Amino acid sequence: xxxxxxxxxxxxxxxxxxxxxxxxxxxxxxxxxxxxxxxxxxxxxxxxxxxxxxxxxxxxxxxxxxxxxxxxxxxxxxxxxxxxxxxxxxxxxxxxxxxxxxxxxxxxxxxxxxxxxxxxxxxxxxxxxxxxxxxxxxxxxxxxxxxxxxxxxxxxxxxxxxxxxxxxxxxxxxxxxxxxxxxxxxxxxxx
Amino acid sequence: xxxxxxxxxxxxxxxxxxxxxxxxxxxxxxxxxxxxxxxxxxxxxxxxxxxxxxxxxxxxxxxxxxxxxxxxxxxxxxxxxxxxxxxxxxxxxxxxxxxxxxxxxxxxxxxxxxxxxxxxxxxxxxxxxxxxxxxxxxxxxxxxxxxxxxxxxxxxxxxxxxxxxxxxxxxxxxxxxxxxxxxxxxxxxxx
DNA sequence: ACCTGAACACCGTTCAAGT
DNA sequence: ACCTGAACACCGTTCAAGT
Numbered sequence: 001x002x003x004x005x006x007x008x009x010x011x012x013x014x015x016x017x018x019x020x021x022x023x024x025x026x027x028x029x030x031x032x033x034x035x036x037x038x039x040x041x042x043x044x045x046x047x048x049x050x051x052x053x054x055x056x057x058x059x060x061x062x063x064x065x066x067x068x069x070x071x072x073x074x075x076x077x078x079x080x081x082x083x084x085x086x087x088x089x090x091x092x093x094x095x096x097x098x099x100x101x102x103x104x105x106x107x108x109x110x111x112x113x114x115x116x117x118x119x120x121x122x123x124x125x126x127x128x129x130x131x132x133x134x135x136x137x138x139x140x141x142x143x144x145x146x147x148x149x150x151x152x153x154x155x156x157x158x159x160x161x162x163x164x165x166x167x168x169x170x171x172x173x174x175x176x177x178x179x180x181x182x183x184x185x186x187x188x189x190x191x
Numbered sequence: 192x193x194x195x196x197x198x199x200x201x202x203x204x205x206x207x208x209x210x211x212x213x214x215x216x217x218x219x220x221x222x223x224x225x226x227x228x229x230x231x232x233x234x235x236x237x238x239x240x241x242x243x244x245x246x247x248x249x250x251x252x253x254x255x256x257x258x259x260x261x262x263x264x265x266x267x268x269x270x271x272x273x274x275x276x277x278x279x280x281x282x283x284x285x286x287x288x289x290x291x292x293x294x295x296x297x298x299x300x301x302x303x304x305x306x307x308x309x310x311x312x313x314x315x316x317x318x319x320x321x322x323x324x325x326x327x328x329x330x331x332x333x334x335x336x337x338x339x340x341x342x343x344x345x346x347x348x349x350x351x352x353x354x355x356x357x358x359x360x361x362x363x364x365x366x367x368x369x370x371x372x373x374x375x376x377x378x379x380x381x382x
Numbered sequence: 383a384c385c386t387g388a389a390c391a392c393c394g395t396t397c398a399a400g401t
Numbered sequence: 402a403c404c405t406g407a408a409c410a411c412c413g414t415t416c417a418a419g420t
Contacts, residue, residue, distance in 0.1 A: 003384040003420065026300070030413060042414075043385050051413065106346060108299050109217070116354060127355075140357045141365035144347075145340065148366065152343025153335070155297060163307060164318075166331045174332035175339065182373035194401065194403040221394060233395075234404050242394065386419075393412060400405075 007037040009047045009057075017058045021099050025055055025108060052111035059107065059114045062100035067122040069093050074125045079132035080180050086126055087150055087176050094154040101158065105151055123147070134183040142183035149179055198228040200238045200248075208249045212290050216246055216299060243302035250298065250305045253291035258313040260284050265316045270323035271371050277317055278341055278367050285345040292349065296342055314338070325374040333374035340370055 015036035019028045030051055034041040048054045069092070073085040094101040107113050127143045134142030153175060155161075162168050206227035210219045221242055225232040239245045260283070264276040285292040298304050318334045325333030344366060346352075353359050 005384070024299075029411090031411095039384095040386055042387085042416085045414075046384065105352075106297065106350060108215075138365065140355060141362045144344070144353060144359075144362040145366040145369060148343035148347055149336065149340040150343065151347060152339035152341065155346065156335075156339055156342060159297060161296070162335060163311075164331060168335075171332045171335040174329065175336040178336060178373040179370075182369040196403070220392090222392095230403095231405055233397085233406085236395075237403065384420090386417105388416090388418100390415080391413095394410095396409080397407090398405105399407100401403090 006039050006043075007047075011037050012044060012047055012054070013057045013061055016054050017061060017100065020055070020058055020103070021097060024099055025103065025112070028055060028058075030054075052109065055103070055107075055109075055112040056114070058100070059103040059112050060118060062097060062104050063114045063118050063122050065097070065100075066090070066093050066104060067118070070122060070125055074129070079129050080184075082129045083126075083133065083146070083180055084176050086129065087172075090150060091154060091157075091172065094158060098158045101154065106155060130183065133180065138183070145183060146179055149175060197230050197234075198238075202228050203235060203238055203245070204248045204252055207245050208252060208291065211246070211249055211294070212288060215290055216294065216303070219246060219249075221245075243300065246294070246298075246300075246303040247305070249291070250294040250303050251309060253288060253295050254305045254309050254313050256288070256291075257281070257284050257295060258309075261313060261316055265320070270320050271375075273320045274317075274324065274337070274371055275367050277320065278363075281341060282345060282348075282363065285349060289349045292345065297346060321374060324371065329374070336374060337370055340366060 012033060015033050016028055019032055019036070028051065030041040030044055033054070034044055044054075048057065069089050070086055073089045074082050075085075076082070102108075103112060104114060104119070126147065127139075130143040130146050131139035153172060157168060162171070203224060206224050207219055210223055210227070219242065221232040221235055224245070225235055235245075239248065260280050261277055264280045265273050267273070293299075294303060295305060295310070317338065318330075321334040321337050322330035344363060348359060353362070
């Protein structure tokens with residue numbers, strides 16, 4: 001005699017993300033998720049393979065959101081302006097969803113890592129914009145420099161690592177402005 | 192009747208760090224540490240308060256090592272050269288001890304975070320060097336920009352996030368060279 | 383077809399009992 | 402003074418039994 005479903009994959013992922021966002025990935029336990037959706041822990045295994053896969057699904061959900069946020073601020077006409085707006089957009093996402101940001105860009109376990117293709121789609125416009133600024137010869141190096149700075153800044157900001165006072169917003173503006181100028185400079189003379 | 196000690200705090204921390212370095216913090220269990228030092232898990236609580244404190248002690252051990260590495264490459268006479276050598280030194284540490292690097296700069300739990308004072312001592316010479324380059328007005332912003340880039344680059348390199356091919360070493364050289372130039376530039380005109 | 387309780391192998395941690 | 406086995410409250414996961 002068939003039993004009607006009492007929950008759904010969507011509801012499970014939503015509940016999981018909300019647990020992660022509230023207290024971090026270590027707070028996501030199968031029984032807490034089960035409680036939130038109104039079943040017992042073993043029933044979750046009808047919809048997800050296990051805890052690791054559930055955390056990966058939460059990560060993919062965040063990647064989708066980030067893709068949308070990035071695409072919505074890109075004009076394609078003014079690369080320097082686009083770069084600043086994209087940096088702001090990623091920063092906004094990181095501040096709204098700090099745990100999800102960490103899951104996307106620095107997952108504690110490889111098992112939670114988002115699919116390379118979907119992450120590539122999310123960051124594609126960022127790479128194209130740095131290429132427009134730096135030119136084809138240094139495109140990859142420039143993109144890596146900007147992305148490393150942005151990721152490092154946000155990780156440190158979220159972790160509360162800027163402890164020497166001062167204005168963190170000002171440091172962010174300084175950074176994006178100087179980096180934009182730095183990757184636009186002509187190649188330096190040899191040393 | 193007193194029982195002679197069968198292990199020591201030092202031995203416990205060494206065993207813990209080696210477990211962490213091999214398989215990450217989640218692989219550090221009290222019973223594995225106990226096995227490695229030849230006692231049962233409950234005996235560890237004679238020397239450490241618990242697993243979280245043990246992970247913090249591992250982190251502090253790594254901070255001590257990093258402090259030594261950074262101090263040993265600083266000359267104080269040529270800031271641009273010092274900055275490059277320090278960046279290389281931190282990168283060398285991160286590659287030799289990737290898990291320890293993450294523990295120091297991006298611990299998954301606040302409970303493992305190193306003491307702010309000891310971390311400040313480790314990074315002090317880095318801050319002084321960026322100040323020598325950028326001047327007093329933009330010292331803090333410049334330091335944050337360089338440290339964010341360095342931390343972001345190493346985190347991404349360790350996580351295997353540079354997946355578009357190319358020469359990662361070259362991107363590192365490009366980054367440190369451009370950033371050094373960028374924080375040395377005169378203040379830009381207003382926009 | 384879906385859900386459940388019971389069970390298993392693990393955790394971290396506490397504590398009375400042993401030497 | 403230090404170490405231990407037993408116990409407790411948790412995990413993730415499996416599976417036979419229920420509807």
